[in-house]
Amino acid sequence: MITFESVTKQFPDGTVAVDDLSLEIPAGKITVLVGPSGCGKTTTLRMINRMIDATSGTITVDGQDVRSVDPPTLRRRIGYVIQAGGLLPHRTIVDNIATVPFLLGQDKKQARAHAMELLERVGLPASFAKRYPHQLSGGQQQRVGVARALAADPPVMLMDEPFSAVDPVVRKQLQEEFLRLQTELHKTIVLVTHDIDEAVKLGDLVCVLEVGGRIGQFDTPERLLASPSDRFVEEFLGDDRGVRRLSFVGSDGLSLDTERVVTSGGVADSWRLLVDADGKPSGWLAPGSEGDPLPVGRAFVLGNESLRSALDSAVLNPSGDAIAVDADGKVVGLAGQEQIMGALRGRLPSEVA
Numbered sequence: 480m481i482t483f484e485s486v487t488k489q490f491p492d493g494t495v496a497v498d499d500l501s502l503e504i505p506a507g508k509i510t511v512l513v514g515p516s517g518c519g520k521t522t523t524l525r526m527i528n529r530m531i532d533a534t535s536g537t538i539t540v541d542g543q544d545v546r547s548v549d550p551p552t553l554r555r556r557i558g559y560v561i562q563a564g565g566l567l568p569h570r571t572i573v574d575n576i577a578t579v580p581f582l583l584g585q586d587k588k589q590a591r592a593h594a595m596e597l598l599e600r601v602g603l604p605a606s607f608a609k610r611y612p613h614q615l616s617g618g619q620q621q622r623v624g625v626a627r628a629l630a631a632d633p634p635v636m637l638m639d640e641p642f643s644a645v646d647p648v649v650r651k652q653l654q655e656e657f658l659r660l661q662t663e664l665h666k667t668i669v670l671v672t673h674d675i676d677e678a679v680k681l682g683d684l685v686c687v688l689e690v691g692g693r694i695g696q697f698d699t700p701e702r703l704l705a706s707p708s709d710r711f712v713e714e715f716l717g718d719d720r721g722v723r724r725l726s727f728v729g730s731d732g733l734s735l736d737t738e739r740v741v742t743s744g745g746v747a748d749s750w751r752l753l754v755d756a757d758g759k760p761s762g763w764l765a766p767g768s769e770g771d772p773l774p775v776g777r778a779f780v781l782g783n784e785s786l787r788s789a790l791d792s793a794v795l796n797p798s799g800d801a802i803a804v805d806a807d808g809k810v811v812g813l814a815g816q817e818q819i820m821g822a823l824r825g826r827l828p829s830e831v832a
């Protein structure tokens with residue numbers, strides 16, 4: 480666990496970046512610090528590994544006051560990942576990953592072998608080991624940055640906007656891999672982002688900071704979206720807070736229509752979804768039309784994805800129906816907006832009633 484007790488950071492020019500911050504960051508979970516530019520997120524993060532020293536107050540990691548540990552020793556227990564990986568340009572990828580184990584005096588052969596395992600773990604091919612950072616894309620460098628932070632197997636990881644330097648598609652992949660890794664590793668992670676969507680997606684807990692490093696709200700993403708504590712937090716969460724809350728409602732209880740899922744055409748007076756021989760969606764048949772089937776939009780995996788995905792699927796299909804599929808992509812039924820709203824009723828009383 481990491482604790483902040485009345486921590487203040489005032490820079491020599493008088494700027495108070497963090498003001499009397501008290502916070503308990505649980506072990507083995509992802510805690511996200513989010514807030515507008517300049518609210519003190521990075522300062523808060525860097526005070527944990529003493530890249531910045533607090534002006535007053537106490538920070539402890541597993542009960543130990545960080546001021547009582549010299550910074551190099553402290554940083555061996557605390558991995559640090561920054562934007563764009565922060566790799567050493569003149570070292571190969573494998574040596575970048577093995578940097579900390581080398582410094583810790585680990586046998587080079589052993590450290591490199593472990594680095595190769597980590598390369599695979601973050602989803603990169605072994606052939607990248609001998610490349611230099613500039614020969615990798617931004618997203619690939621980012622993964623190497625994560626592998627490098629994991630190399631020393633620290634119980635704590637600090638991550639400063641780790642996924643922000645890449646395009647949205649790669650970003651989503653990295654976020655998902657990161658969540659997958661965390662289910663195996665259970666590190667204590669403190670992650671900084673300015674993106675509230677990223678915060679609610681990744682955080683077990685989210686701390687919304689206001690400018691001046693004060694806590695707006697520290698809560699689970701679900702509770703944050705359900706009941707923001709004040710105007711600032713509500714505005715920061717944005718206008719589509721209600722829709723985003725649907726991410727936390729499972730799609731398993733959704734009632735489905737299977738009658739309109741068909742294997743051959745013909746004219747009918749309602750929208751039907753045509754499936755191929757494997758049961759996968761192949762086209763929409765419009766009511767009363769004998770024309771070519773219309774292309775299908777996205778589907779959602781029943782039970783696995785949330786009602787937000789179901790709603791998204793409904794919006795992206797011409798009939799207004801969400802296509803529910805199983806894990807193999809086979810259609811299990813359709814859910815119209817009424818069914819989706821029905822599944823919501825009683826589950827989100829304050830938002831949907």
Ligand SMILES: Nc1ncnc2c1ncn2[C@@H]1O[C@H](COP(=O)(O)OP(=O)(O)OP(=O)(O)O)[C@@H](O)[C@H]1O
Pocket residue numbers: 490491492494495496514515516517518519520521522523673
């Ligand atoms: N070395 C410094 N000297 C003076 N002021 C500083 C220093 N470092 C940061 N600040 C100020 O402290 C405040 C908090 O900065 P910090 O970098 O922690 O914010 P942040 O929330 O991470 O912002 P961003 O999202 O823009 O990176 C800002 O007003 C910043 O200008």
